[in-house]
Amino acid sequence: MELLNLSIRELNKLFITKKTKPSELYSEIFNRSASSEAALHAHLSLFEETNLVKAKKSDERFSKSENVGLLDGIPLAIKDNINIKDEKTTCSSKMLSNFVSPYNATVISKLDTEQTIYTGKTNLDEFAMGSSTENSAFGLTRNPWNTDYVPGGSSGGSAASVASRSSIAALGSDTGGSIRQPASFCGLVGFKPTYGSVSRYGLVAFASSLDQIGPISKSVDDARIVYSAISGHDSLDSTSINYEQIELPFEKNATIGIVKELMEDGISEESKKEVEKVIDILKLKGYNIKEVSLPLIKLSISIYYLIAPAECSANLARFDGVRYGLRVDGKTSYEMMENTRAEGFGNEVKRRILLGTYALSAGYYDEYYGKALRARKKMVDEFSTIFKECDYLISPTTPTEAFKAGEKTNNPLEMYMSDLCTIPANLAGLPAISIPTGLSSNNLPLGVQIMSKPLTDNSLLDFSEMLEKELEFYSTPEGWSK
Amino acid sequence: MNLKPTIGIETHIELNTNTKMFCRCRVVDTEEPNVNLCPTCLGLPGALPVPNEKAIRYITLLALATGCSITKKGMFHRKNYFYPDLPKNYQISQFDLPVGENGNLEIVIDNEKDYVEIERVHMEEDTGKSSHEGSGRIDSATSTSLDFNRSGIPLVEIVTKPVIKSSKEAVAYIEELRQLAIELEISEGKLEKGNLRFDANISVAPSESNELGTKVEIKNMNSLRSLERAIDFEIKRQSSALENGDIIIQETRHWDESKETTTSMRSKEGSADYRYFSDPDIPNMVLTDEFINQIKENLPSLPHENRNKLTETGLGLSDSNVLSKSEKWIFELYFEVFNNTKDSKASFNWITGELQGQMRKLEIKSLPNWFSPNFLSDVIKLIDENKISFTSGKVILEELIQMDTTPDEIAKRLDLYQENDEVAISKIVNEIIDNNQDIVERIKNGEDKLVGFMVGQIIKSSGGSINPGMAKEILSKELNL
């Protein structure tokens, strides 16, 4: 029995039946994360000491049958842009290399009530800006399937942690695909919930109208368990919603749309093949399949790279060396702030801040930001129309398999293009999931993305789980399976 | 050259909510720095804003009370600029969709009504407070220290159109606005505490010109004295510049209270580009008809309505204006006293003159609970009926404030009731005439001013109980004057 390959439900059953204990699981997890670190660099910190205490307490609860629930004693990795009180939150930035959060993100407060264990903080592209985890001030993370390749990003550390079995599941954040793309690159499930269904309070903001926290896991069921624990209305986040899930059909009577624009140029043959494989399965099961067109998807990168930088230019203004974080001195406050920001931010972050500042500046607002907002609205309308005919939309998660480290670092635009399939769901606030479907000829994972209308997260998970079973694809990267 | 000044005023009023605008930190009044902070108002990474319902209610209240039209679908905007006392380096404010627009406020100057047009009423959050160590110039200042207690306190900003014509009018406007905020109970309205802070935009142009001159903004004043002097100074400065053929530079200036001049604030490089955009952390704000109507129905009596009620009692506009801006209990006392005496002038004078004067002298802020409004009415009536002298009235009032008694008791105890019996007074008058024949001679020879001396003698010999008016009347009759 390989403990680290088990699902949350299976582990919980072993705890309840006293076949194993949370502390035993934790020590395996810790050994794995510590030993994988040199090759992968998935983590920025590991909380061994506190966790030994937490795991022991969890043991006691199970021995007295006073356990709290499915996540009691389960080690989850947390992306390092989510605040855990009294731990560092660095966002992989020099700016925050010494910042210790004095408060908990709402998702952490919620997981605390579940008695979850946090293995540590995972690496990311600085302030979640990137698609490869190469933009980390503390060194890049590597793909457990092949360490020459990137794990994707920005939640690359979380994906590498779960894929290498250094944690059971992980929290990531997804602004333009930052959960789904690394999940796909690492052969995992990555779920971005409906915008507003998981509180953003305590998640260091990149682009407020797009950011959403979600799980990266080995299975859809694990994603569902974590999602149930972290979702729900939060009075500390004005965009958080008090909602009831809308149910969609997921058996034969459901209609599946194949997004035409995401099966055209720029998408690799291998990525398309995975979608076709899924279509074949669904056809066999008797689903109604149709091709649909959302023309504005072609402009989604342009829309995204105006809106996200504009929001980030203001969101990251607070990093000024006055109250916390790095300070590089200057003769005046203004010089100090300019010097601090010059030193504290990496290239990609500077690029986006400057782009956003430009897009919002006097004389350009209507031309760029205002236009992007209107185009975004139009795209939302296109989705609404399509969702009158379809229940689920299927596309590749990424245009290609994982790329090699260093391959795209000198070409920002090419890097941005790798988010083509995932960005639309963020722009429209839709729930979207990536599930692994198979391996490429290079023996790297591939996945498909499924989107559905807002507030249908539970149905989307049910549908994905059905597909996951039919696909019968469950593989672990070599060397990390034992 | 005939020149005319034009002034527009932007006022920030601190709202007296229990908690801040976008977080639920309690607003505290303390000198202790950085004690009421949370991740949101300190701008920590990951913190988010949640608007305060009461603040929105208060701002809507003020917008309605100034006759503004209400924007039902409103937005919060980020105003971006870097300043060390601004934690997020953007201020959440409102840009093109303020809560209220196009209102006006009635003011009183020189016994006449006037109206100041309001351009907009909108929400803002306050910044932290900077104090500058070292001397006043940046090249010699050593450091700046920051206290963020004030950060995030809700403000309402009221912007007038450029319609104010003098410093006097500006002061009347601020006084009216302050009173309005107090009546609406949305602010303490304490200028000395910085509850109201104002910026004035001043320009001067030839009288016959239809266009405004180049405007100069004077920032951040919080006393009426500063406002008045800064405006007067700036009008003079700009006028003489224009007369000398100089050009006025559009800039921000600072009023230096000690030197009584305005000085140019070093303009930041480039023009201010605030890059306003709708705050994605806060959904659009929809003010429902229900919300607006509920506020409308609960509007209290506004200062101009109070002023009208006062003029209806016969009081002049100027006095009514003064009274409408006094504390509530004074305003209410006036009506109680007036209803008993029907003498508006006496009621006003006794309350604003004698009563408040005595209280100031005794250093008491409110009347003792035994003090009934009827006491004041009684005193006024006793004087009107010649039963006591004006001076005695003052003596009685002074005692009434300090001990639990009644006007009648005091008058009796101190023997202040005046003799009004003509026979009794005649008797005394004749005694005095008999004893002062030489004076009587001189009066008859035309030395009129000695009448006063005789009246004084009469009152003195009666121990002060004789009504001076009657004494004089009887004396004149006896002497056939």
Add this chain to the structure above:
Amino acid sequence: MSKKFDITNIAKLASISLSDDEKEKLSNDLSVIIEHVQALSDLELDTNIEDVYIHPLEKVLALDDDTEKPSLTHDEAMSNAPKVSDGKFIVPPSLE
């Protein structure tokens, strides 16, 4: 649409000091991206700006009532400060 922009002014607005090399490099990167986003210029769009807010629910603004919630202690608030004196954050002079 204009492709040329004043990197010095933008950097000033963003409060980031840039070396000349960085200015050159970032200008080039940004030109490429701005060129790409020009694609939007052909779109005919006339939606009112107050109608572009995107959210899964139509009307969400839940205003919070005016009730105090726990805050940070003074020590927590100051715990990450680069420079502190007498309970205040200290920065280089900021007078204008």
